[in-house]
Amino acid sequence: MEKSREFQPLAEKNTFSKFWASAFQVKEEAMTRDMFDRPLFVKKKHFIQEIGCLDDIFDFLEEWPEEKRGVAHDTMLRACRDAAVGKFPLDAVRDNFERFLRKNDMLASIEDIPFLSQGANDRNIGGA
Known part of the structure; x- marks a missing residue:
């Protein structure tokens, strides 16, 4: 025993x-x-934020100022929830979020990302 x-x-x-x-x-x-085929980049005040998956969009929308929330924010949030349970295509969420960022002048282009826009040998910190 x-x-x-x-x-x-x-x-x-x-x-x-x-x-x-x-x-x-x-x-x-x-x-x-829930990962995107290619990430989106968001212009923030002091940095560029990468959005590479559905969770990143949820986080972004949660941080969105309440006074700026409206129909577009609510629609994005609903689309994300539907995508999380398989009721809405992930690529459509990404495309709509890209439009959301563009509308709010927050979509960063590849040129806005220092390490991606510079050559491999031109990676000086602070532009020195």
Whole structure:
């Protein structure tokens, strides 16, 4: 009887490990499924923010100032929620978010991103 008690926690540990391995796999698959083919870049006050997946758009919309929220914000949020459950195409969300950024003059072009617009040998910090 004593020996069976010693081995029981090991069995529980293996079950626990299998559960977490499965949970991480599901999360990884969901993250991959929600990634855009190509990211969007947002002009912020002091930096450029990369938007590469549906979660990034959710975060962006959550941070959007309440006084600026309106129909476009609500529509984007609804489209993101629908895309998260598979009711709306992810590429359509990306395209609509690009329009949202353009309308608000926040869409950054490749030239706005210093390390991507400069050559490989021209990466001086501070433009020196």
